[in-house]
Amino acid sequence: MIGRSLRANAHDREILRLAVPAFGALVAEPLFLLSDSAIVGHLGTAQLGGLGVAGQALATLVYLCVFLAYGTTASVARQVGAGDVTGAIRQGIDGMWLALALGIALMAAGWPLAPWLVDAFGASDAVSPYAETYLKVSLVGLPGMLIVLAGTGVLRGLQDTRTPLLVSIGGFGLNLVLNLLFVLGFGWGIAGSAWGTVIAQTASGGVYVVMVLRAARRHGASARPDIAGLIAAAGAGVNLILRTAALRLVLIVATSVAARMGDPEVAAYQIGFQVWTLLVFALDAIAIAGQAITGRYLGAADRTGTRQVTRRMIQWGVACGIVFGIGILAVRPWLPGLFTSDDHVRDLLLGSLIIVALLQPFAGVVFVLDGILIGAGDGAYLAWTTMIATVAFLPAALLAYWWDAGLTGLWLAIGLWILARLTTLGLRARGDAWMVTGAVRR
Numbered sequence: 001m002i003g004r005s006l007r008a009n010a011h012d013r014e015i016l017r018l019a020v021p022a023f024g025a026l027v028a029e030p031l032f033l034l035s036d037s038a039i040v041g042h043l044g045t046a047q048l049g050g051l052g053v054a055g056q057a058l059a060t061l062v063y064l065c066v067f068l069a070y071g072t073t074a075s076v077a078r079q080v081g082a083g084d085v086t087g088a089i090r091q092g093i094d095g096m097w098l099a100l101a102l103g104i105a106l107m108a109a110g111w112p113l114a115p116w117l118v119d120a121f122g123a124s125d126a127v128s129p130y131a132e133t134y135l136k137v138s139l140v141g142l143p144g145m146l147i148v149l150a151g152t153g154v155l156r157g158l159q160d161t162r163t164p165l166l167v168s169i170g171g172f173g174l175n176l177v178l179n180l181l182f183v184l185g186f187g188w189g190i191a192g193s194a195w196g197t198v199i200a201q202t203a204s205g206g207v208y209v210v211m212v213l214r215a216a217r218r219h220g221a222s223a224r225p226d227i228a229g230l231i232a233a234a235g236a237g238v239n240l241i242l243r244t245a246a247l248r249l250v251l252i253v254a255t256s257v258a259a260r261m262g263d264p265e266v267a268a269y270q271i272g273f274q275v276w277t278l279l280v281f282a283l284d285a286i287a288i289a290g291q292a293i294t295g296r297y298l299g300a301a302d303r304t305g306t307r308q309v310t311r312r313m314i315q316w317g318v319a320c321g322i323v324f325g326i327g328i329l330a331v332r333p334w335l336p337g338l339f340t341s342d343d344h345v346r347d348l349l350l351g352s353l354i355i356v357a358l359l360q361p362f363a364g365v366v367f368v369l370d371g372i373l374i375g376a377g378d379g380a381y382l383a384w385t386t387m388i389a390t391v392a393f394l395p396a397a398l399l400a401y402w403w404d405a406g407l408t409g410l411w412l413a414i415g416l417w418i419l420a421r422l423t424t425l426g427l428r429a430r431g432d433a434w435m436v437t438g439a440v441r442r
Contacts, residue, residue, distance in 0.1 A: 009312050011312045014293060015286065015313060019289040020161075021162040022165070022285040025168040026281035035175065036193045037051060037271060039179050039180065040193050041339045041340050046263065048267045049123070049124075049126075049270065050123070050133070051130070051131075052266055052270030053121045053127060053259060054132070054133075054134035055134075056121065056252060056255040057131075057135055059248070060248045061106055061110065063244050063247075064245060065102055065241075066240065067241055068098065068146055069150065069153040071233070071237045072092055073374075075088075075091050075236065075295070076153065077291065077293075078295045078438070078439050078441070079091065080158060080295075081300040086219045088158065089158075089216055093221065095150040096150040098230050098234060099146035103142045103147065104143055106146075107140065107143065110142070114135045121252070121259055122260045123266075124259070127263060130190045133191050134191070134194045135194075137191055137198060138194045138197060138198060141197060141199075145201045147205035148205045151208025151209065151211070152164045154212055156291065157292060161288065163211065170203075170204070171201065175196050175197055175199075175200035182196050183196075239379030239382065239383040242386075242387070243383045243386045246389070246390040253393070254273075258270075258407065261401065265407055269352070271349055272353060275328070275353065282324065283320055283367045284371065286313050286367070287368050287370055288371060290374075290375050291371045294376050295377075297309065298375075298438070303432075303437065306435055320364050321364030324364075325359075329354070332357070333350075335349070335353065351408055352407050355411040355415060366422050369425035370382065373429075373434055376434045377436065385421070386421065389424065393413055393420070
């Protein structure tokens with residue numbers, strides 16, 4: 001069945017040209033935290049739990065600003081489809097200036113709030129000091145992290161996912177080397193892990209700045225900040241911020257529930273969540289292609305092509321999800337040993353991985369459709385339907401804690417959230433209201 005559905009298709013080359021490099025770039029991001037987890041895990045269970053709590057807090061700040069990548073990809077791709085490359089680069093530059101401003105503001109606000117953020121996740125007395133240390137150091141890298149988001153969006157909108165792949169590989173390699181040096185070599189503990197990631201992310205942001213400035217010179221686009229452009233870029237991201245806030249609330253609550261279950265539970269959840277993130281980001285590679293291709297097709301007023309490529313990307317999402325699910329089950333007996341020697345944590349993780357594997361095909365469709373609608377600029381629908389799915393998740397997660405259902409109950413609540421998103425996104429994709437054409441969605 002899968003083989004027949006994935007026979008050669010006219011859109012395959014276009015999808016794979018963008019999705020394959022995006023796959024590598026997206027995988028590199030969770031590999032930053034997976035490598036951190038593997039190294040920090042050898043320091044102790046409390047340190048690993050601290051990394052998990054701080055990582056969720058930091059990810060919440062960063063991914064609330066994911067519109068810098070997603071919104072930029074969609075708007076730049078529309079301009080490219082309409083034939084205005086100079087205008088596309090100008091929009092991208094506005095996004096990068098906005099990223100710098102937001103990064104500095106969040107870093108300044110985050111430092112005094114760090115203890116409160118850690119406490120909000122319900123970390124134990126043993127875990128809290130490590131979480132606070134990691135979070136405070138990591139905040140220094142926020143401007144670089146957000147510039148990476150915006151710069152990636154510019155290049156994706158220009159139909160280039162190969163360059164972000166190369167930057168991600170370089171950043172991951174640097175992060176791994178620095179973590180090994182600072183944590184195991186210099187003995188800096190969890191702070192060394194955070195500094196390694198800060199340096200790697202800041203360096204990656206610098207690379208994007210250089211590349212976008214070069215493109216601006218080639219196409220005669222101004223690199224100066226434009227107030228009107230900054231306001232427009234911020235305004236266009238409001239719906240995506242709401243969508244992302246609802247999404248992140250799910251992950252915050254899940255981490256908080258796991259932390260309140262106990263230190264072994266939050267440590268096992270941290271590892272399981274990073275495996276989940278690795279695979280979801282891999283599935284999201286097709287969604288990234290969807291953002292770029294959908295924006296370009298709609299910018300060129302090609303509704304027929306948009307519908308055809310949407311159908312094809314959904315088929316790829318299902319197939320990849322099945323493959324990833326099988327892969328998790330295959331490596332499941334050996335995976336826990338890579339991260340911890342605590343038998344309790346290993347047993348908890350073994351149970352979680354079964355549910356993570358079973359959810360992959362559904363997650364594949366959800367992330368593909370999410371990317372397609374982002375590429376179409378359908379932010380309002382994404383915002384309110386993501387909130388609906390979050391409302392479905394919250395009571396299920398709380399019941400898992402109150403009924404002492406453990407991590408199995410928590411992951412089943414996450415599964416309910418995925419199914420709710422699958423339903424709402426699928427209903428939207430069946431209609432035509434989201435396919436608004438033109439260089440700018442009005």
